[in-house]
Amino acid sequence: MTLITKAPRGTLDKLPSDTLKCRVIEENALNTAVAYGYREIRTPVFEHTELFKRSVGDTTDIVQKEMYTFDDKKGRSLTLKPEGTACVARAAIENGLFNEALPLKLCYITNCYRYEAPQSGRYREFSQFGAEVYGADTPLCDVELIALAHNIFEKLGIPANAYTIEINSIGCPECRRLYQDALKKYYEGFKDKLCGDCHERLERNPMRLLDCKNPHCGEFKSNAPVILDYNCSSCAEFFTGVKAGLDALSIPYKVNARIVRGLDYYTNTVFEFIYRDSSKSTDESFGLVFGAGGRYNGLIKELGGSDTAASGFALGIERLTTVIDKTGVFPLPQKPDIYIATIGERAAIFALKTAQELRRREPSIWAECDIVGRSVKAQMRFADKIGARFSMVIGDNELDNGTAVLKNMATKENKEIDLSNIDSFIG
RNA sequence: GUGGGUAUAGCGCAGUUGGCUAGCGCGCCAGAUUGUGGCUCUGGAGGUCGUGGGUUCAAUUCCCACUAUCCACCCCA
Numbered sequence: 050m051t052l053i054t055k056a057p058r059g060t061l062d063k064l065p066s067d068t069l070k071c072r073v074i075e076e077n078a079l080n081t082a083v084a085y086g087y088r089e090i091r092t093p094v095f096e097h098t099e100l101f102k103r104s105v106g107d108t109t110d111i112v113q114k115e116m117y118t119f120d121d122k123k124g125r126s127l128t129l130k131p132e133g134t135a136c137v138a139r140a141a142i143e144n145g146l147f148n149e150a151l152p153l154k155l156c157y158i159t160n161c162y163r164y165e166a167p168q169s170g171r172y173r174e175f176s177q178f179g180a181e182v183y184g185a186d187t188p189l190c191d192v193e194l195i196a197l198a199h200n201i202f203e204k205l206g207i208p209a210n211a212y213t214i215e216i217n218s219i220g221c222p223e224c225r226r227l228y229q230d231a232l233k234k235y236y237e238g239f240k241d242k243l244c245g246d247c248h249e250r251l252e253r254n255p256m257r258l259l260d261c262k263n264p265h266c267g268e269f270k271s272n273a274p275v276i277l278d279y280n281c282s283s284c285a286e287f288f289t290g291v292k293a294g295l296d297a298l299s300i301p302y303k304v305n306a307r308i309v310r311g312l313d314y315y316t317n318t319v320f321e322f323i324y325r326d327s328s329k330s331t332d333e334s335f336g337l338v339f340g341a342g343g344r345y346n347g348l349i350k351e352l353g354g355s356d357t358a359a360s361g362f363a364l365g366i367e368r369l370t371t372v373i374d375k376t377g378v379f380p381l382p383q384k385p386d387i388y389i390a391t392i393g394e395r396a397a398i399f400a401l402k403t404a405q406e407l408r409r410r411e412p413s414i415w416a417e418c419d420i421v422g423r424s425v426k427a428q429m430r431f432a433d434k435i436g437a438r439f440s441m442v443i444g445d446n447e448l449d450n451g452t453a454v455l456k457n458m459a460t461k462e463n464k465e466i467d468l469s470n471i472d473s474f475i476g
Numbered sequence: 477g478u479g480g481g482u483a484u485a486g487c488g489c490a491g492u493u494g495g496c497u498a499g500c501g502c503g504c505c506a507g508a509u510u511g512u513g514g515c516u517c518u519g520g521a522g523g524u525c526g527u528g529g530g531u532u533c534a535a536u537u538c539c540c541a542c543u544a545u546c547c548a549c550c551c552c553a
Contacts, residue, residue: 055526055543055544058543110550111551114477114551115552132552132553161553165550165552166549170553171551171553176553177553246549249550257550257551263549310552312552338552339553363553364553365553367553390512390513423506424506424511424512426511426512426513428513429512429513429514430512430513430514431513432512432513434514437513440513442511442512444511456512456513458513
């Protein structure tokens with residue numbers, strides 16, 4: 050299999066059984082968000098490259114090596130969106146949405162693109178559900194966001210013990226600067242004992258030192274400075290408020306001081322939803338992050354809007370699908386209500402008309418009939434294969450008599466019905 | 477980007493110490509006195525044995541490269 054019959058690396062065909070799962074997740078997330086006052090927004094798949102450099106951060110891996118960037122025919126540099134938050138922020142600023150009643154709550158489902166090495170649960174094209182709140186700089190706002198996610202998981206049937214909500218506060222930019230300095234100073238003491246990756250982290254992104262998986266470097270973690278100790282009094286108070294709010298709603302969470310987000314724009318609250326397969330490993334570090342988010346108060350101003358607080362999260366649809374496959378139960382796919390088997394041209398036309406009429410009367414009725422001219426036997430076999438609940442055979446006899454036999458495929462019960470009265474088909 | 481595994485029909489797999497028309501299971505299509513499903517039986521369609529080179533009389537099998545895929549790292553939803 051080569052060339053044109055192979056999907057590009059890192060992409061995924063969503064086959065009928067997959068799209069069904071995606072729809073369950075998407076409809077659930079969207080409908081649940083509505084109950085919290087979120088309204089859906091859709092933005093372009095590509096944006097000016099500069100948007101992501103400014104928002105995600107020039108030094109992040111996403112911007113430095115993972116973006117699908119190209120020049121259009123007029124030489125403008127465009128980039129396929131690597132995440133949703135920056136795009137929504139841009140659209141909100143551009144369209145003056147902050148002039149509406151605040152807080153402004155927006156949600157979206159969108160595909161994202163990152164040029165990374167594909168791996169389990171990681172694709173170059175993936176989709177996210179996201180929710181963002183603007184103009185609410187309070188712990189309760191963050192609590193409500195986490196509550197929304199929690200509610201979505203609950204409605205999807207994911208058991209509460211299958212995942213953890215892990216929260217942390219990385220403070221305001223001032224707290225973080227102090228902390229990073231302290232962390233750097235601490236690790237510089239062991240510089241010659243660190244692994245190669247950690248040497249780079251020390252320079253580029255010191256907070257990443259804490260989740261190095263090299264056991265050698267791990268030895269230094271326990272005594273390393275903890276970011277929560279460096280939160281200033283107002284940031285600490287904010288974080289206390291978040292915890293109190295979650296407690297009040299009886300939403301279980303764990304404080305995990307090692308959570309740092311990869312994107313530059315986060316401030317204060319950060320959190321992750323992590324699936325932990327207990328049968329696979331007892332190691333704390335093992336887990337699939339299927340959703341994450343936090344507060345990003347600086348972003349709107351950074352992009353040229355007025356100073357507006359913001360907070361939000363994103364869920365990975367594909368990752369959520371694997372979590373539900375392992376823990377929850379997807380509803381069974383729908384089956385046809387009736388299959389009309391036919392003999393001869395006259396009956397085929399009659400069946401086509403009848404099926405059409407049934408579907409017009411009752412759009413939820415799924416009616417099928419033969420369109421490939423197969424034998425009655427083959428038609429019945431097909432009806433069975435697709436799981437039709439009822440079947441009937443129409444031939445010249447039935448057309449002349451005006452009656453036919455409706456068969457319940459499961460119980461084999463037969464019932465005579467009047468072909469001239471289409472209502473007798475229903476029920 | 478780094479390291480390791482894999483690559484034979486739609487799916488899951490055999491196989492050849494290099495050699496006749498490359499097999500099996502499932503699935504798909506059709507038939508079993510011609511107007512009826514699930515079981516059974518029979519038949520059928522479907523494969524450039526990932527791609528390109530090399531060694532050889534001969535390569536799906538050996539060697540090399542490339543590509544894809546999976547796993548781990550980096551990073552992340």
